[in-house]
Amino acid sequence: MDEQTTPKKTRRVGTLAFALVLILAGVLLMLYQLVPGFDLLWILRFSPAILIVLGIELLFYSSKPDAKVRFDWLSMLGCAFILCIVGTAAVLPTVWNLWGPEREHAASRIESEKVAGIYNALTGDPALKSRVANAHVKVWISHAASDSYALQAGDECALYLSFTAEYDSDEAFAADCQAVVQAADANGLGFTTYYFSSCDDLQEGTRYTLDCNAAFPVGLTAAQLAGRVEKEYYYDGSAFSTEADRDSYIRAQLENEIEQEYEATHDGESATREYLDSEVARRFAALNGTATPETAAA
Template sequence: MDMETNATPVQTAAQPPKKTRRVGTVAFALVLVVAGILLIVYQLVPGFDLMSIVKFSPALLVVLGIELLAYSAKPDVKVKYDWLAMLGTAFILCVVGTAAVLPTFWNQYGPDRELAASRMEEEKISQFYTAMAADPAVKARIDNAYAGVCFNHATSENSYTLESGDRCQLNLTFSGEYADATAFAADCMSVMRTAEQAGLGFTRYEFSTSNEMDNANTYGLTCDAAFPTGLTTEQLAQRVWTSYHYDGSSFSSESERDDYIREQMRGEIIDEYQNSHDFENPSEEYVEEEINRRMTENDSIATPESAQM
């Protein structure tokens, strides 16, 4: 008689469900605690450098990485990213970063900085005119002068002083006509030496002559304060730019101005000749001779420097 064997199925133990861990929650909690403490200290402690602490914000990436490694190493843990916590972390960092940067931005571009620069500009010009009393001849030729101050350094205080890298420029216009660039450079040199001896702290100079006079040369010079050191007046004059004026027009060279004058004379000579010779055209030789004669007669206009010779 065959005996039937009943096979009993083997039951396997049910695996417990995995625990869910959200990466970013711990970092968000740390940010809330640390940010709160920093903002309280920032409000209560004068001069607290919050920016130096904000620079270590990338350490949050390390915290997130440690969270991810710790949870991933456990087989019974299911890892998810807490995106809401991460967005909250980013927002808190933006708030703290703004609080750290705002004072620097305010001191750099705020009205206090502009008022301090304006006040210093007025003081510099007042001190400059006082110092120029030592050279009354040059002072009498000054038509206009103003200073331009720009603070390029960052400061967390409301007191502004000139420091290395800041700009303090003197812009000055001389009146009257100069014989040549060397005479103009001599006055510029005198101004720069006087300002240096008075310790006015100008870092750059911009000189020019008034261009209100027609048919006169105007001069200009722009240089850093240290540039004239060791130079003679003649050497400094080589840095001077000259603008030649005639009949309301400005020219970059004397030859360019004279060519303009010659062309004007050419048209006038041809018109005069035609009117007196029944519209007959003059010869080129006649026109050139007449131009040269008139240029010689009006030498003081064609070459203003000759009037001083």
């Protein structure tokens, strides 16, 4: 007679892990409701423990000769689903604090207050205030939510200010920038960064810019601060990074203009290089206000 074998029992790996995840998720959600400031992301930090539990289950059932091991895929999917639900619940408050409408409204309110504040701060210097073309403020709130969203350490508050004046030197522009910084500091406006510029709609001439952290101008003279000033050179609405680039552009434009004039008055004949060079030099000097009686008469 054949010896009958005992049928093996099916053991599903994953059921215990799913049960533990359900219990842990319930406990953490309860603590999240009852304990202020409780970090719900703990369940995500310890999610690798699920793999440990699955491994223990697999080893335990595999060691039994009468057990037939199968993975409980439905339970494993349930674990992943619970982790996604709890993780989403943990992340949503952070996302709301960073991009929610309350934070945006608070930033907009602070920006309006700061713009009014800088104009009030310049009231004591009417000449300087009259040279201001435009001022606006940008605020970035990075701290956690509060009742008022008042600016705190780590937040950014930048002033963008442009002047109407056309300055004749780096130092003159830097002096106005420094006066604005000092006025803002004296009135406790708390700007963290400054972005200054002259003549935003400039067509011809030199445009000055100065970007600096609020602490940088402290203790410097206007002449020292001028070393940080950057310039752009404009001609006919086009911007150039150096005077040499601008002058080359002007000379090329003049040469093309002179050549066309010469051909129109000489039956299509081209002008000589000597004539072009001398005429370009004369007109370029006239444009820059340096024409001499000799070049003007040429």
